[in-house]
Amino acid sequence: MKLHGSMTIEDKILHIGGVNTLEIANKYSTPLYVLDEELVRKNCRDYVKHFKVKENKNKVAYAGKAFLPIYMCKIINEENLCLDVVSGGELYTAHKANFPMKNIFFHGNNKTTEEIKMGIELGVGKFVVDNFYELDLIESICKEKNTIQEIYFRITPGIEAHTHDYIKTGQIDSKFGFTLVNGDLFNAIKKLDEYNHIKLVGLHAHIGSQIFEIDPYMDEVDIMMDLVKEIKEEYNIEIKEIDLGGGIGVYYTKEDKPKSIKEFCESIIKRAETKCNKIGINIPTLVIEPGRSIVANAGSTLYTIGSIKDIKDVRTYVSVDGGMTDNIRPSLYQAGYECSIVNKMGQKNINQVTVAGKCCESGDILITETNIMDIKTGDILITTSTGAYGYSMASNYNKIPKPAVVSVYNGEEKIICKKQSYENMLELELNS
Ligand SMILES: Cc1ncc(COP(=O)(O)O)c(C=O)c1O
Ligand SMILES: N[C@@H](CCCC[NH3+])C(=O)O
Numbered sequence: 001m002k003l004h005g006s007m008t009i010e011d012k013i014l015h016i017g018g019v020n021t022l023e024i025a026n027k028y029s030t031p032l033y034v035l036d037e038e039l040v041r042k043n044c045r046d047y048v049k050h051f052k053v054k055e056n057k058n059k060v061a062y063a064g065k066a067f068l069p070i071y072m073c074k075i076i077n078e079e080n081l082c083l084d085v086v087s088g089g090e091l092y093t094a095h096k097a098n099f100p101m102k103n104i105f106f107h108g109n110n111k112t113t114e115e116i117k118m119g120i121e122l123g124v125g126k127f128v129v130d131n132f133y134e135l136d137l138i139e140s141i142c143k144e145k146n147t148i149q150e151i152y153f154r155i156t157p158g159i160e161a162h163t164h165d166y167i168k169t170g171q172i173d174s175k176f177g178f179t180l181v182n183g184d185l186f187n188a189i190k191k192l193d194e195y196n197h198i199k200l201v202g203l204h205a206h207i208g209s210q211i212f213e214i215d216p217y218m219d220e221v222d223i224m225m226d227l228v229k230e231i232k233e234e235y236n237i238e239i240k241e242i243d244l245g246g247g248i249g250v251y252y253t254k255e256d257k258p259k260s261i262k263e264f265c266e267s268i269i270k271r272a273e274t275k276c277n278k279i280g281i282n283i284p285t286l287v288i289e290p291g292r293s294i295v296a297n298a299g300s301t302l303y304t305i306g307s308i309k310d311i312k313d314v315r316t317y318v319s320v321d322g323g324m325t326d327n328i329r330p331s332l333y334q335a336g337y338e339c340s341i342v343n344k345m346g347q348k349n350i351n352q353v354t355v356a357g358k359c360c361e362s363g364d365i366l367i368t369e370t371n372i373m374d375i376k377t378g379d380i381l382i383t384t385s386t387g388a389y390g391y392s393m394a395s396n397y398n399k400i401p402k403p404a405v406v407s408v409y410n411g412e413e414k415i416i417c418k419k420q421s422y423e424n425m426l427e428l429e430l431n432s
């Protein structure tokens with residue numbers, strides 16, 4: 001198992017952020033999400049530095065869908081990032097965290113009237129408008145409130161990135177955004193003539209998630225810059241900001257070979273400069289929206305091993321006290337993970353096993369095949385790189401409560417999300 005961020009081994013026990021993982025597993029009970037705050041902050045700082053947030057006034061908007069407790073909003077703000085939200089709930093969380101509303105990008109392919117009203121009332125910086133329906137709604141709400149809203153248009157640039165089908169978004173057959181090839185984007189721009197309460201300032205595209213190649217991003221930069229030029233020439237509108245979305249791939253298992261944040265940012269900036277010089281336009285403010293690459297490797301999940309079922313000559317199922325309820329990604333995308341036993345670090349991996357969850361589904365398998373050391377019931381198993389789309393996609397299937405999240409940093413731990421209780425789960429149900 002690869003050690004990420006601040007992970008160290010002391011006396012055969014895994015520590016994260018200087019905190020003994022065996023001790024916190026016992027203290028807070030399992031399953032338990034652990035957040036390596038130092039690594040989150042380091043990733044944020046790498047983005048700010050290499051994407052030239054200070055020198056070029058570029059922007060890095062953390063994609064909150066990856067993991068958005070109030071505490072995370074605070075870190076993101078302290079580290080000078082903007083925030084991308086996709087729902088009233090995420091917006092409300094940011095509001096409760098006192099996140100500056102002007103630094104928020106409000107996404108979503110079907111924002112409701114209530115969500116749009118809420119965004120406008122709270123003073124969200126930019127709406128990333130996805131379709132004609134939303135455009136009309138924003139205009140009518142702004143008219144009613146006598147205010148002007150800055151927007152980006154989200155476009156589908158027709159780029160196919162190599163990733164799982166469920167997390168591709170840039171191709172033409174997508175539910176997101178204005179399609180380029182059928183002229184929808186230009187029809188939307190023309191529509192702006194009828195509206196007095198909307199100001200188009202930027203364009204946005206997002207080509208997918210968990211992408212390792214840099215080429216699709218280079219194509220995306222080229223397409224977007226050509227559009228900036230065309231929109232200026234045809235419609236006399238200055239597109240000042242270009243948002244290239246998120247999607248940068250991370251390490252889950254040995255098969256993954258991610259680019260560094262530095263390499264990714266430098267490639268984007270260089271390509272934008274080259275392309276803009278070539279076509280003779282000023283370089284717009286560049287925006288990116290990383291989620292996974294900020295938080296995935298900073299999160300881990302601790303479980304207690306319960307049943308061990310050895311089916312001779314078939315396989316050994318090692319069952320843990322969580323599963324698809326706290327990590328849906330293996331079931332949904334066949335995503336791979338690494339694991340180890342926190343109290344036996346450094347021991348030889350002598351067994352091949354399948355790590356199974358406790359849900360009533362045969363597909364509730366966390367790791368299909370992994371080599372692991374000698375194990376027994378009661379050992380604490382850790383899966384790494386669960387920081388993105390783990391807690392945020394957690395469910396109460398089988399009425400299993402959501403685990404707590406503990407942040408570890410400089411030898412100290414802090415619960416940032418409490419464990420749900422059975423009572424919490426029933427709070428919204430009628431009791432008669
Ligand atoms: C519009 C948009 N921006 C940003 C992201 C974040 O992507 P990732 O977590 O892969 O960086 C997503 C998710 O895929 C997205 O849909
Ligand atoms: N939830 C997905 C990616 C996010 C897609 C958001 N547009 C994952 O776990 O990989």
